Amino acid sequence: MKDLRLIVVFALVVGLVPFLSHSGVVLNWLMMALFATLLSQAWNVLGGFGGQFSFGHAVFFGTGAYAQALFQMSWGLSPWLALGLAVLLSALLGAALGAVSFRYGLKGSYFALVTLAFAEVFRILALSVGFTGGGVGLMLPLSESLGNMQFSSRAGYVWLVLSWVVLALLITAFLRHSRFGAYLQAVRDNEDAARALGVNPFAVKCGATMLSAGLMGAGGAFYLQVFQYIDPNLVYGSHTSIAALVGAIVGGMGTLWGPVVGAMALELLSELTRNLFGELPGINLVIYGALLILIMVFLPRGLVGLKDRVQSKSQRARQPLGLAPRSGVDTISHPSAGDSPIAATPARGGHSDAA
Amino acid sequence: MGAVYTLIALGLTLIYGVLHIINFAHGASLMMALFAVYGLNQVFGLDPYLSMGIVVPGMFVFGYALQRFVIERASHERDENILLVTLGVSIVMENLALLLFHSDTRSIDTDYTLSTVTILGCVLARAKVISFLGAMVVSAFLLVLIQTTDLGRAIRAVAKEKQGARLMGINVEHVYAMSFGIGMASLGAAAAFLLPSFYVNPTVGNGFVLVAFTIVVLGGMGSFLGAWVGGLLLGVVESVGGLFLGDSLGQVGIFLIFIVVLLFRPQGLFGAKT
Numbered sequence: 001m002k003d004l005r006l007i008v009v010f011a012l013v014v015g016l017v018p019f020l021s022h023s024g025v026v027l028n029w030l031m032m033a034l035f036a037t038l039l040s041q042a043w044n045v046l047g048g049f050g051g052q053f054s055f056g057h058a059v060f061f062g063t064g065a066y067a068q069a070l071f072q073m074s075w076g077l078s079p080w081l082a083l084g085l086a087v088l089l090s091a092l093l094g095a096a097l098g099a100v101s102f103r104y105g106l107k108g109s110y111f112a113l114v115t116l117a118f119a120e121v122f123r124i125l126a127l128s129v130g131f132t133g134g135g136v137g138l139m140l141p142l143s144e145s146l147g148n149m150q151f152s153s154r155a156g157y158v159w160l161v162l163s164w165v166v167l168a169l170l171i172t173a174f175l176r177h178s179r180f181g182a183y184l185q186a187v188r189d190n191e192d193a194a195r196a197l198g199v200n201p202f203a204v205k206c207g208a209t210m211l212s213a214g215l216m217g218a219g220g221a222f223y224l225q226v227f228q229y230i231d232p233n234l235v236y237g238s239h240t241s242i243a244a245l246v247g248a249i250v251g252g253m254g255t256l257w258g259p260v261v262g263a264m265a266l267e268l269l270s271e272l273t274r275n276l277f278g279e280l281p282g283i284n285l286v287i288y289g290a291l292l293i294l295i296m297v298f299l300p301r302g303l304v305g306l307k308d309r310v311q312s313k314s315q316r317a318r319q320p321l322g323l324a325p326r327s328g329v330d331t332i333s334h335p336s337a338g339d340s341p342i343a344a345t346p347a348r349g350g351h352s353d354a355a
Numbered sequence: 356m357g358a359v360y361t362l363i364a365l366g367l368t369l370i371y372g373v374l375h376i377i378n379f380a381h382g383a384s385l386m387m388a389l390f391a392v393y394g395l396n397q398v399f400g401l402d403p404y405l406s407m408g409i410v411v412p413g414m415f416v417f418g419y420a421l422q423r424f425v426i427e428r429a430s431h432e433r434d435e436n437i438l439l440v441t442l443g444v445s446i447v448m449e450n451l452a453l454l455l456f457h458s459d460t461r462s463i464d465t466d467y468t469l470s471t472v473t474i475l476g477c478v479l480a481r482a483k484v485i486s487f488l489g490a491m492v493v494s495a496f497l498l499v500l501i502q503t504t505d506l507g508r509a510i511r512a513v514a515k516e517k518q519g520a521r522l523m524g525i526n527v528e529h530v531y532a533m534s535f536g537i538g539m540a541s542l543g544a545a546a547a548f549l550l551p552s553f554y555v556n557p558t559v560g561n562g563f564v565l566v567a568f569t570i571v572v573l574g575g576m577g578s579f580l581g582a583w584v585g586g587l588l589l590g591v592v593e594s595v596g597g598l599f600l601g602d603s604l605g606q607v608g609i610f611l612i613f614i615v616v617l618l619f620r621p622q623g624l625f626g627a628k629t
Contacts, residue, residue, distance in 0.1 A: 109377040282450030289446030296429035
């Protein structure tokens with residue numbers, strides 16, 4: 001319940017910003033920060049809660065973007081309908097790729113590699129086949145209206161992407177408090193033990209990939225609506241996968257607010273460097289990479305882990321540092337919520353419906 | 356091409372076989388070595404093959420330091436963290452190169468770039484023949500190093516049984532870093548053999564990183580023989596694929612092999628353990 005309240009507060013506060021400020025800079029930053037948050041949160045569903053590190057999430061992003069473009073341009077569908085279909089298509093692709101990878105037991109580094117390879121295959125195919133426009137890319141005709149999901153001010157886009165971020169947050173909250181989420185975390189922490197207790201790891205991981213891919217597809221569709229232009233290197237390129245992953249890790253994997261904090265911090269940082277150094281090619285990614293290394297060395301639980309670390313330092317001897325929620329960053333901090341005793345003890349819910 | 360692939364994959368398979376980590380920075384490191392060879396050639400007019408004398412030790416020191424001071428500290432004993440850190444390293448290296456050298460593609464001109472030799476009736480580019488032979492020599496040298504020297508024995512001991520090796524008085528961290536350094540040094544050699552018939556730009560490593568992974572996976576993680584066979588096989592696949600499907604789609608062939616091997620035979624052709 002506390003999670004829900006916080007999400008509502010977050011939505012209201014961010015949603016009000018366009019009324020308070022009409023500055024293009026502020027709104028543009030907010031839009032990009034929310035966009036980055038959406039990608040990070042999408043990655044977090046699979047990487048943080050599922051423990052499956054994907055290095056090729058761009059494959060879902062790009063598929064969402066191309067689906068959004070082609071449904072509108074070739075079939076003449078309304079962008080709102082296209083958005084739903086694009087998300088559905090990305091989610092289905094996620095389920096399919098997840099099913100293929102997990103069916104053959106890929107995990108850890110192998111899963112990361114195979115997702116990277118999938119993204120590369122899609123990028124090269126999109127460059128080669130006809131209907132994607134190849135390397136020339138696709139240009140969405142500009143016509144600003146609500147029905148076309150093209151807005152004259154950034155405010156419209158801010159609300160649009162905010163609604164998706166809120167949905168992503170709700171999904172994450174669901175993962176923390178539902179039976180499915182408990183299964184997922186149990187599989188992440190110890191797959192064999194989870195299986196022994198009657199959890200089906202394959203189905204659980206595929207489900208998480210599907211959710212994650214759907215959100216990523218929404219991100220791709222949103223990208224198209226804002227910038228009205230896509231090409232294969234832009235949407236299937238590795239920088240999208242990296243942005244999603246770095247945001248989630250910097251903020252804190254497997255937490256509700258970590259990716260929000262991480263993505264916003266990164267977006268702020270890249271805005272600052274843009275002001276300091278101008279538009280140097282690659283400077284952003286240099287910082288992303290350096291930050292990723294620094295976080296891994298000094299704060300493996302991300303920025304959100306800082307809070308917990310400060311609190312716990314006085315109480316107990318330092319535990320081996322691992323993924324965030326296992327030692328209770330948030331998960332067991334409110335067992336009194338009542339709606340989900342399972343979230344605190346993931347393995348327990350397993351045997352009740354072993355079928 | 357296949358022989359140079361082999362050399363690149365040997366470095367990767369050595370690092371994997373000993374440290375059980377996948378080095379994502381492999382492609383970016385190769386790119387860096389290529390730039391080093393290129394720079395030495397442009398600034399000092401050094402022949403690419405001679406520049407090996409500088410680039411190989413340089414890459415060794417770089418690899419040793421990277422493992423010792425960055426990767427080891429970030430790992431916290433978890434494989435996933437190593438994966439992420441090497442990814443971070445590769446992002447930094449690649450984009451620093453982009454900042455410093457821009458995205459232009461460069462190649463060098465030597466008096467033997469365009470010359471050819473005829474072997475058994477086939478006309479072959481001389482640079483490619485040299486790189487083939489050179490790669491074979493270097494990989495044979497690596498094999499001897501691993502099989503016969505004290506360091507090689509220590510490396511194999513650590514790869515098999517880390518705790519046991521530590522109890523026998525082997526400095527495991529040092530051996531890790533040495534393996535990483537040797538892996539990087541073989542990249543330096545690969546770069547020197549590659550450049551006369553190839554080009555360099557900041558993203559050149561990307562193409563190689565998946566190729567190298569494919570070879571290593573195809574041959575079996577940690578298997579030297581596998582890396583040899585896999586490298587040569589993949590060189591053929593790429594050429595044949597490029598011939599029938601065109602250059603860009605030919606690459607898809609490599610990725611498809613990679614995915615298929617990962618899915619159906621993750622232990623590879625010569626791998627023992629699953």
